[in-house]
Amino acid sequence: MIEFVIGGARSGKSAYAEGQALESHAGGRAVTYLATGEARDAEMGERIAHHRARRPAGWRTVEEPLLLAAALRRAAAPDTCLLVDCLTLWLANVLFAERDGEVAKLLETLPELPGRIILVSNEVGWGIVPENALARRFRDEQGRLNQRVAALADRVTLVAAGLALPLKQP
DSSP, rough: EEEEEEEEEEESHHHHHHHHHHHHHHHOOOEEEOOOOOSSSSHHHHHHHHHHHHOTTSEEEEOOOSSSHHHHHHHHOEEEEEEOOHHHHHHHHHHHOOOHHHHHHHHHGGGOOEEEEEEEEETTSSSSOOOSSSHHHHHHHHHHHHHHHHHOOEEEEETTTEEEEEEOOO
């Protein structure tokens, strides 16, 4: 089962996704948290530390900024919940590394994975049109990725102001 959790910055989407993973853990599934962010500055380091501190000690963490499809294949199992946080940082890493083929690999891999998969992403299409070409390309690529993941997902949940709004349910 694939659940896609989407929302704006600081909307509560990560906390919601972690709650879903906790429910899976309570139901007997092991949880693996796949972190895609890298601490390239002090602020990002603080954000990562905050996320780490929230995670239960029994969860396994895999840090994978680029090769997400391969990491998912290695970690997936019928009795496992995989939580990916987040596709937005991952896509930025992929674009900066010029590894565009990784998007296709992810989209091919997701439907084949056993167990429960929870993917978190930012909704980037509700803001103003970015001024520079790189930011516009990122916004467009993120919007396309979000649409494709939502189409593959069994459940899509929009989180706004800490409230989970179901957009698609099995």
